[in-house]
Amino acid sequence: MESRGTKREAGEIEVAEPGNKLPRPAPSLPTDPALYSGPFPFYRRPSELGCFSLDAQRQYHGDARALRYYSPPPTNGQSPNFDLRDGYPDRYQPRDEEVQERLDHLLRWLLAHRGQLEGGPGWLAGAIVTWRGHLTKLLTTPYERQEGWQLAASRFQGTLYLSEVETPAARVQRLTRPPLLRELMYMGYKFEQYMCADKPGVSPDPSGEVNTNVAFCSVLRSRLGNHPLLFSGEVDCTNPQAPSTQPPTCYVELKTSKEMHSPGQWKSFYRHKLLKWWAQSFLPGVPNVVAGFRNPEGFVCSLKTFPTMEMFEYVRNDRDGWNPSVCMNFCAAFLSFAQNTVVEDDPRLVYLFSWEPGGPVTVSEHRDAPHAFLPPWATWAHPPPHLAVLARWKL
Numbered sequence: 001m002e003s004r005g006t007k008r009e010a011g012e013i014e015v016a017e018p019g020n021k022l023p024r025p026a027p028s029l030p031t032d033p034a035l036y037s038g039p040f041p042f043y044r045r046p047s048e049l050g051c052f053s054l055d056a057q058r059q060y061h062g063d064a065r066a067l068r069y070y071s072p073p074p075t076n077g078q079s080p081n082f083d084l085r086d087g088y089p090d091r092y093q094p095r096d097e098e099v100q101e102r103l104d105h106l107l108r109w110l111l112a113h114r115g116q117l118e119g120g121p122g123w124l125a126g127a128i129v130t131w132r133g134h135l136t137k138l139l140t141t142p143y144e145r146q147e148g149w150q151l152a153a154s155r156f157q158g159t160l161y162l163s164e165v166e167t168p169a170a171r172v173q174r175l176t177r178p179p180l181l182r183e184l185m186y187m188g189y190k191f192e193q194y195m196c197a198d199k200p201g202v203s204p205d206p207s208g209e210v211n212t213n214v215a216f217c218s219v220l221r222s223r224l225g226n227h228p229l230l231f232s233g234e235v236d237c238t239n240p241q242a243p244s245t246q247p248p249t250c251y252v253e254l255k256t257s258k259e260m261h262s263p264g265q266w267k268s269f270y271r272h273k274l275l276k277w278w279a280q281s282f283l284p285g286v287p288n289v290v291a292g293f294r295n296p297e298g299f300v301c302s303l304k305t306f307p308t309m310e311m312f313e314y315v316r317n318d319r320d321g322w323n324p325s326v327c328m329n330f331c332a333a334f335l336s337f338a339q340n341t342v343v344e345d346d347p348r349l350v351y352l353f354s355w356e357p358g359g360p361v362t363v364s365e366h367r368d369a370p371h372a373f374l375p376p377w378a379t380w381a382h383p384p385p386h387l388a389v390l391a392r393w394k395l
Helices: 104-116 120-125 132-143 168-175 179-195 263-282 308-314 324-341 387-391
Strands: 047-054 128-131 149-156 159-165 215-224 227-234 251-258 288-294 299-307 349-355 361-367
Touching: 047 104, 104 120, 104 128, 104 215, 104 227, 128 132, 128 324, 132 149, 132 159, 132 227, 132 263, 132 324, 149 324, 159 324, 179 251, 179 288, 215 324, 227 324, 251 263, 263 288, 263 308, 263 324, 288 308, 299 308, 324 349, 324 361
Parallel strands: 128 159, 128 227, 251 288
Antiparallel strands: 047 215, 149 159, 149 349, 215 227, 288 299, 349 361
């Protein structure tokens, strides 16, 4: 995934330093796309370090028990006709969104495997640890016009940890989510149930419960510019028929979207939704997104595969489209900004990076609750050997 063009180091885009002795203004980072339109930065092809699963009770397991297998319907030219409303709400167990998981599951994996990391503890000391979804939000920020975000950052033993904080606006939206939007969220999970089987070579069984507590997560290593990355993201399924069975190139991302009926609708889809699909799949190296397009009645009427590396072609000639170089250059600039801001090694000290559309990224400093997010067990010098005990803690 390296660009053929000139490599651009992440620190090239810097916040200007005042040239006089006046009080230094609060640091900030601009987000205007025009500032990040240079060559595509170096991005190391992601490699999978390991995985973990979360079960129906959201308990952690350091294995692949929750991995599902891609099993699409026969391609006979007919509509799949999946009923995405089937089972709602009777066979639906949504995850409790009031529980703030932060980085806890990823930290459990890291505690069990940090001694086995290539490069040893020294590599981890210079790395950034976070969720893939947090990086996705950074990639799309230069083009986002509706939703802001907050990222909490702390440094411990040299490692920079990034964890998303729910903004007040996002919390209000979640608590006042209309019934139609809740049903649309269910439809996305239901589509996965129609497309995935529990074992390779077996047909999917869409008659069971849709439980969004269950998840299979891949843990990956990469590097953006001069920033080593260790991040984790949920994986929908693996394709047993993929050209390579080596993760992450065997993984498949599943999405749903409404049916398109006009060139204008497709253009809007390419500009907005496809940007988020690209960012989410490009970061972990997932090669394909399979989309189910639903009609107003909630039935999937067609399937389409979008290769991740070809998504940009849909907007390349669109003056109002997005550019992968802008996304990655901004992400690299933010990581440099965060690394230069979070200088004190203290898990109780939190720097809160905040952004709202139309403005710059700003930062504020906090200590302890409610902003501190690294749990005490993750910062012990000698973590307890029985991680199964930790998995039962309600953190």
